[in-house]
Amino acid sequence: MKPSRRHRYEPVRWALLGIAVVVLVVFLLAQRQSTLDVSYGRSPSSAPAIEEGSAGELSDATVPSADEMTALVAASPVVRLPGATAHWNEQRVRQAVGESPVRILVAPPGLDKDERDRVRDVENATIRVLGTEVSGGLYQVSADTLPGWRAQFATGDVTDLLVTLIAALRKDPSPTDQDDLRWREPTDREVAAVAADLRATGLHVGAGATLTKVSDNVAKNAFPDGAYYVALPVQPFGEPVPRYGPALTRLFPDTPIVVMYGLWIEHHGPGASDFAELAGASFYNQFADRLSRYDYPQGRVLATYLNRVTDIRYAGLFERPLPYRPVDPLRVALPALPWVFGGCVATFLILSLRSLRRPGGGLGIRRGDPGRGGTPARLAGLTALAVEMSLLTDTRSNAALTRGIVTLQAARTALDEKLPDPHVRTLLDEAAGELDAGARTLGIASYRPDLYLRGRLS
Structure with missing residues (x-):
């Protein structure tokens, strides 16, 4: 017996519908948005959030009670608490103060939240310095240039910050920053001692520095x-x-040199001019506020700086090579999925129309099977309804439509395998219920199965 054209198309037709459903589900699942958690201490692309105290930024320093500090400030215009690290040019600050009644309270870095709150509760202090964070009244001042950050973190100099804040409190024009940091050439003996360590281990740690090692992976x-x-x-x-x-660049001209003075980091060597300036400005612009009031170990700060250097290199700037990134098949295929879905649905619809319009068979009624003529017709009608609804479905109605299509596939399989007619009708009833729920969600009354099938058969 020669198979009919309709039966030859059946596997293809239902395979296309299955592919369309899979493509639709994959495409909808891929439409997600996510946020990136950026935190201090590691590369922003992978670091988890860090709670206060977990990065070694809190010191052992403590401060007296607010009442005790209030009494100290009342007795002296400048109060330096034990462990305070900030310094300033006294002549410039005196000139900025003039005859104003300014009282300065200087606290150590690395205090926890409660201790910082006690310092801020000292109301008779005109200016409060926490580490190298300078605030007073409604103002908090911070450096915004590389020379300003260098003076602040290499020597603890807060002169420009104090002068700027005093001018703001007196409502005077902001003064021009002055770079008071002075450089000198290191002696031959100093350079030789550092160079010997670099040749031996690649790392020199001066007396008083807190860096112990450099992470191999980060470096x-x-x-x-x-x-x-x-x-x-x-x-x-x-x-x-x-x-x-x-000096070290002259000895090692082909090797990058990273030098830390306290929490200030410099990068010298091949290709470091513009690159180092961008890395330094980006790093301190983001982290200077935390570095000024906490007591971070040098190892944590250096690891974060090196991660920022990595991020800049990965951005493809300064002709540096991009890292290898494996191809993501989903991202490559995602733009094509709507076209695949549309093509499968269109082909399924065309094959369904050819099946419904075959000559001599009537609407969905197979020859030689008069007893089951109504069931195939209803299956064909519900299938056509599902195809039309799939073009208009949204996230609210997608679940009902998907369940309806899966149930229709089960009904088609049962019909082809000549299972009992009540079983097929039960599956069609379930599919009709799901499609009816989807139509009500879409708000299109003509897509409710009873109305849709009545219109097709009429």
């Missing part, structure tokens, strides 16, 4: 060809600072 991501690291403590305020970067 390799930032500088794949290797780099040398020099860690020095915060430099004495008012004294010339040895400038190791250029």
Whole structure:
């Protein structure tokens, strides 16, 4: 017996409908939005949120009660609490103060929230300095240039911050910042001691520095060809600072040199001019506020800086190579999924119309099977309804439509396998119920199965 044309198309038709359903589900699941959690201490692309105290930023320093500090401030115009690290040019600050009744309370860095709140509760203090964070009245001032950050974090100098805040409190014009940090060439003996450590281990840690090691993974991501690291403590305020970067670059011209003065980081070496300026400005613009009031260890700060260098390199700037990123098949295929869905639905609809319009058979009634003529017709009608609804479905009605299509497929299989007619009708009733729910969700009365099938058969 030669199979009819209709039976030859049946597997293809239902396979296309199944593909369309799968494509629709994949496409809807891919329409998600996510947020990126950026936190201090690691690369922003992977770091979890860090709670206060978990990054080693809190020190052992404490402060007296608010009443005790209030009494100290009342007795002296400048009160330095034990552990305070901020310094300033007294002559410039006195000139800015003039005859104004300014009282300054200087607290150590690394205080926890309760201790910081006690410092801020000292109402007779005109200016409060927490670490190197300067605030007073309704104002908080911060550096916004590389020289300003360098003075603040390399030597603890808050002169420009104090002068700017005093001018704001007196409602005077903002003064021009002055770079008071002075450099000196390191001696041959100093350079030789540092260079010997760099040749041996790639790391020199000066007396008083807190850096113990550099993470290999973080360092390799930032500088794949290797780099040398020099860690020095915060430099004495008012004294010339040895400038190791250029001196070491002359000894190691092909190797990046990273030098830390306290919490200030410099990058020297090949290709470091514009790159180092961008990395420094980006890093301190984001983290200077936290670095000013906490007591972070140098290792944590250096790891965060190196992650920022990695992020800039991964951005493809300064002709640096991009890292390898494996191809994501879903992202590549995602733009084509709507077209695949549309093509499958259109082909399914065309094949369904050919099946319904075959000559001599009537609407969905197969020859030689008069007893079951109504069931195939209803199956065909509900299938056509599902196809039309799929073009208008949304997230609210998609679930009902999908369940209806799956039930229709089960009914088609039962019909082809000549299962009992009541079983097929039960499946069609379930499919009709799901399609009716989808039509009511869409708000299209003509898509309710009873009305739709009545219109087709009429």
